[in-house]
Amino acid sequence: MPTRRQRMTAFLENGPVTVRTLAAAMEMRVKDVVDDLKHLRRSKGKRLEVGPSECEACGHTVRRDTRFTAPSRCPRCKSERTSEPELTLL
Numbered sequence: 001m002p003t004r005r006q007r008m009t010a011f012l013e014n015g016p017v018t019v020r021t022l023a024a025a026m027e028m029r030v031k032d033v034v035d036d037l038k039h040l041r042r043s044k045g046k047r048l049e050v051g052p053s054e055c056e057a058c059g060h061t062v063r064r065d066t067r068f069t070a071p072s073r074c075p076r077c078k079s080e081r082t083s084e085p086e087l088t089l090l
Contacts, residue, residue, distance in 0.1 A: 004028075005036055009089065016051065016086035019068050034068050037087070047090040056081040 002010070004026070011017065011025060023033045041048045053062045053070040057079035062071055070082045 005040060008033070008036055009040065012048070012087060012089035016088045018084040018086055020084060022087070030069070037068050049088045049090055051086040051088065053085045054083045055079055056083060 008022065008026060011022060019030055019033055023030045026033065037048065050065055050068060053064065055062070055074035055077060058074060058077040060074055060076040062075065062082065064071065064085065068085070068087065070084045073080055074082055
């Protein structure tokens, strides 16, 4: 039986996925998924790439390589409608 992090790694290898989608598929809280992703980033020989978030109001792209979740607001227009970044395991 694979561990929770092994199942998460297998899910990430299938293609880009958001943290919320991963949490729903794994039946976990978003906070726990983020904690596991931080661990995977440190322990895996592969690279975990975080895609950019985009503001749905003005189209501004926000690149956050160190965070797995979307910013709470757009830095340009202060809108709270930002898309979640997609995660890819390379």
